[in-house]
Amino acid sequence: MTTKILKGSAVTEAMNDVLANKVSRLKQRGVEPCLMILRMGGSADDAAYEKGAVKRAEKLGIKTVCTQLPQDAPQEQVEKILRTANADSSIHGVLIMRPLPLHIDDDAVRNMLDPRKDVDGITDISMAGVYSGTNRGFSPCTAEACIEILDHFGIKIEGKKACIIGRSMVVGRPAAMMLMRRNATVAVCHTRTGDPAAVAAQADILVVAAGKTGAVDSSFMNSGQTVIDVGIGLDADGNLCGDVASSAADCPAAITPVPGGVGTVTTGMLMKHVVEAASLQNR
Amino acid sequence: MTTKILKGSAVTEAMNDVLANKVSRLKQRGVEPCLMILRMGGSADDAAYEKGAVKRAEKLGIKTVCTQLPQDAPQEQVEKILRTANADSSIHGVLIMRPLPLHIDDDAVRNMLDPRKDVDGITDISMAGVYSGTNRGFSPCTAEACIEILDHFGIKIEGKKACIIGRSMVVGRPAAMMLMRRNATVAVCHTRTGDPAAVAAQADILVVAAGKTGAVDSSFMNSGQTVIDVGIGLDADGNLCGDVASSAADCPAAITPVPGGVGTVTTGMLMKHVVEAASLQNR
Numbered sequence: 147m148t149t150k151i152l153k154g155s156a157v158t159e160a161m162n163d164v165l166a167n168k169v170s171r172l173k174q175r176g177v178e179p180c181l182m183i184l185r186m187g188g189s190a191d192d193a194a195y196e197k198g199a200v201k202r203a204e205k206l207g208i209k210t211v212c213t214q215l216p217q218d219a220p221q222e223q224v225e226k227i228l229r230t231a232n233a234d235s236s237i238h239g240v241l242i243m244r245p246l247p248l249h250i251d252d253d254a255v256r257n258m259l260d261p262r263k264d265v266d267g268i269t270d271i272s273m274a275g276v277y278s279g280t281n282r283g284f285s286p287c288t289a290e291a292c293i294e295i296l297d298h299f300g301i302k303i304e305g306k307k308a309c310i311i312g313r314s315m316v317v318g319r320p321a322a323m324m325l326m327r328r329n330a331t332v333a334v335c336h337t338r339t340g341d342p343a344a345v346a347a348q349a350d351i352l353v354v355a356a357g358k359t360g361a362v363d364s365s366f367m368n369s370g371q372t373v374i375d376v377g378i379g380l381d382a383d384g385n386l387c388g389d390v391a392s393s394a395a396d397c398p399a400a401i402t403p404v405p406g407g408v409g410t411v412t413t414g415m416l417m418k419h420v421v422e423a424a425s426l427q428n429r
Numbered sequence: 430m431t432t433k434i435l436k437g438s439a440v441t442e443a444m445n446d447v448l449a450n451k452v453s454r455l456k457q458r459g460v461e462p463c464l465m466i467l468r469m470g471g472s473a474d475d476a477a478y479e480k481g482a483v484k485r486a487e488k489l490g491i492k493t494v495c496t497q498l499p500q501d502a503p504q505e506q507v508e509k510i511l512r513t514a515n516a517d518s519s520i521h522g523v524l525i526m527r528p529l530p531l532h533i534d535d536d537a538v539r540n541m542l543d544p545r546k547d548v549d550g551i552t553d554i555s556m557a558g559v560y561s562g563t564n565r566g567f568s569p570c571t572a573e574a575c576i577e578i579l580d581h582f583g584i585k586i587e588g589k590k591a592c593i594i595g596r597s598m599v600v601g602r603p604a605a606m607m608l609m610r611r612n613a614t615v616a617v618c619h620t621r622t623g624d625p626a627a628v629a630a631q632a633d634i635l636v637v638a639a640g641k642t643g644a645v646d647s648s649f650m651n652s653g654q655t656v657i658d659v660g661i662g663l664d665a666d667g668n669l670c671g672d673v674a675s676s677a678a679d680c681p682a683a684i685t686p687v688p689g690g691v692g693t694v695t696t697g698m699l700m701k702h703v704v705e706a707a708s709l710q711n712r
Contacts, residue, residue, distance in 0.1 A: 270554050
């Protein structure tokens, strides 16, 4: 049996067709969907993500406004930018690159954002929506990308067993909630789980967001399993790799590659949210 | 091996000692902790819960204000009462009996409540706190009662496997989040889980909140397991019973009885939250 590679590009291509159409209809109504990206300091990862997002947005006809603050910019400056963005009806979504520098009060900044513009699901209101399974704000893009990939490739979620490795607010917890909402039976493993491989090996769907290169090997898998590898790191040769050990890549029934898997769909999800936000704000 | 009965009264007695002490210290400072209970219609269950809460509060020196509205009272009337309660510094906590009648907008009512007075964790802000594992507002009393029972009887949570039967916002989800925060590996089963018994039987801690009498039998258990039965129903003879079938009550290592288990600790948790709220609002 060969392992099916769940390429992110196939998912985003399908998403792009729908999105480009929605964007052109919004523009006919005089609405240009616009994403503001707020970034502090000069992290290369943040810059790379921004670059990717801007490029994708351009392709889809979505406007981007990139605001970069110095690493040591004061809290007040960040708050002022968000207040302005909240009040600016030409900005429909705001992405704040996190983690923010340590002198910034993350809770205060997160919750200043208008939940209707919270396209990456970081406000308390958005979180409550994901947690309660109601449509209140947006979900975190990475977690939703996992679901989008499963749906695109026709992998059934309903009634299946899912295991999530990692309990972060960005991936692990929201992915668990979203899979549960879709009627999967979900188990969440984390750094304090005694035998994560034993739990994971029982799952039909394994979402790996351990944040550790090579954290998951074939002992976590079974031959009928679909693996979504959310990890992003560098291997010994300096190449991009996920949290799934390369030796295990041909064990499950299907797996997302890294690079070219979840990451690209995450950016697509962000674009989808911006377009949705623009629609909702201009009904 | 005999099954240990985890009596709620042992937990509440220990809680009461601490609480009575805190109440008397608050009163020395001129603060009388006060809980407002808002109830719509004449449900016997709601009335019984209110009666129990009032009695417990009296015993601890906590004041209660009971407001009962007719079943068909309009939304505006509910909102007015909550606005008044939010503004009244002599009321520290508000318990809204739910489900509310169908003509009431539950989301609107929930989120009108000042999160600092949200002693049963129903606002979006409180939910975000439970979901993210941060101390933002209070947790739902029933879910926290499960944790309190485990802690009181010295049942280790850290590193253990927990299974929750039920995914409600009142018990299942918050219990899952709270156990995960305490480093348990948590699986959540629900009505769409194919084989909940197989998942549950692997757990060290089984929280049963299925909302269905007799839903859980011995096939869900193992001899080392601790079972927290959150269910409350009536058996064929009209006696109070939990979600665990009576035939299974001697299978696990320890189990909470119904009645006399989680319910009584839930009321204790409510009192604890009111006292905490009074303290936090009078620092």
